[in-house]
Amino acid sequence: MAYYVPVMLDLHGRRCVIVGGGHVAERKVSSLVDAGAEIVVISPEISETLRQRYEEGRLLWINRNYQRGDLNEAFLVFAATNQAEINDAVVQEANYLNIPVNHTGDGEKGSFITPSVLRREKLVVAVSTSGAGPGASRDLCRTINEHYGDDYEMYIHFLSSVRSEVKRMVHHEGLRKKIFRLLSELDILSQISAGTFHNWDQDMIRCWIEEVIAEHQEEMR
Numbered sequence: 001m002a003y004y005v006p007v008m009l010d011l012h013g014r015r016c017v018i019v020g021g022g023h024v025a026e027r028k029v030s031s032l033v034d035a036g037a038e039i040v041v042i043s044p045e046i047s048e049t050l051r052q053r054y055e056e057g058r059l060l061w062i063n064r065n066y067q068r069g070d071l072n073e074a075f076l077v078f079a080a081t082n083q084a085e086i087n088d089a090v091v092q093e094a095n096y097l098n099i100p101v102n103h104t105g106d107g108e109k110g111s112f113i114t115p116s117v118l119r120r121e122k123l124v125v126a127v128s129t130s131g132a133g134p135g136a137s138r139d140l141c142r143t144i145n146e147h148y149g150d151d152y153e154m155y156i157h158f159l160s161s162v163r164s165e166v167k168r169m170v171h172h173e174g175l176r177k178k179i180f181r182l183l184s185e186l187d188i189l190s191q192i193s194a195g196t197f198h199n200w201d202q203d204m205i206r207c208w209i210e211e212v213i214a215e216h217q218e219e220m221r
């Protein structure tokens, strides 16, 4: 089994080609739409939902069978037809062009697979079984969803606002590192869970950062 390396792709404005227009293609397309990708679906038939997306102008639809040459200029490719030999041919062309490709009919034949995803604003949890059991990935994601609820989302929101202020105010690398470490040591998540956390406004964030700077400036010299 392949040793998969997880990455987080920013697909905004990137051309993603999906060959096939059925149930599976539809699922892969739906996250690409949310990502703002430039989506091209190649298939003689497409599902009702894909047709709606097409009519809304969210994707380009090439209404015919796949042909070699269709993957030119693609950033990412999904082979999602119900014809094994077509999916194989798509993978072959993508490999030739050095474009990452997802083979939905036989994961190991492609160069990437897609995990099950739980998303709460900035928090993204991706679960994969490396292809061993996609249903198990989905179930584990649901279980995680039940355990890490709104508390975590609030915590991530807090971290994000403090971190961006630190990046703006502090340019000394060592000091930044120190502040980020102290930030992770504040027991904010427990406070949120206990209902005792009051969100920090911009002034409180700045005050905390200034205090930490004052305390640690000496050792950074």
Ligand SMILES: C[C@@]1(CC(=O)O)c2cc3[nH]c(cc4nc(cc5[nH]c(cc(n2)[C@H]1CCC(=O)O)[C@@](C)(CC(=O)O)[C@@H]5CCC(=O)O)C(CC(=O)O)=C4CCC(=O)O)c(CCC(=O)O)c3CC(=O)O
Binding pocket: 027, 028, 102, 103, 104, 105, 106, 107, 108, 112, 113, 114, 115, 116, 117, 127, 128, 129, 130, 131, 132, 133, 134, 135, 137, 138, 141
């Ligand atoms: C390798 C991988 C390649 C890839 O597609 O990237 C792959 C491959 C295959 N899936 C198959 C079947 C099903 N897959 C699902 C569902 C999902 N499949 C997803 C990912 C992956 N599926 C990648 C591995 C992920 C991992 O394990 O890490 C999810 C997580 C994410 C997504 O699709 O984006 C999404 C859940 C989304 C969610 O709700 O969270 C369902 C359920 C359903 O459709 O409702 C079924 C039917 C039930 C069953 O069989 O379990 C088959 C057999 C096809 C056949 O029998 O012909 C293959 C072929 C093979 O085994 O290689």
Ligand SMILES: NC(=O)C1=CN([C@@H]2O[C@H](COP(=O)(O)OP(=O)(O)OC[C@H]3O[C@@H](n4cnc5c(N)ncnc54)[C@H](O)[C@@H]3O)[C@@H](O)[C@H]2O)C=CC1
Binding pocket: 019, 020, 021, 022, 023, 024, 025, 042, 043, 044, 045, 046, 047, 064, 065, 066, 080, 081, 082, 083, 086, 103, 104, 105, 134
């Ligand atoms: N990776 C995954 O998560 C899953 C993968 N699968 C696999 O994915 C495959 C597709 O499943 P579904 O979407 O449910 O099938 P489907 O039958 O709903 O759709 C197949 C699509 O492929 C298109 N197609 C067929 N020949 C084509 C060609 N030459 N060029 C372009 N498009 C072509 C058809 O027009 C149709 O839109 C199945 O064969 C199955 O093995 C099934 C379930 C989950």
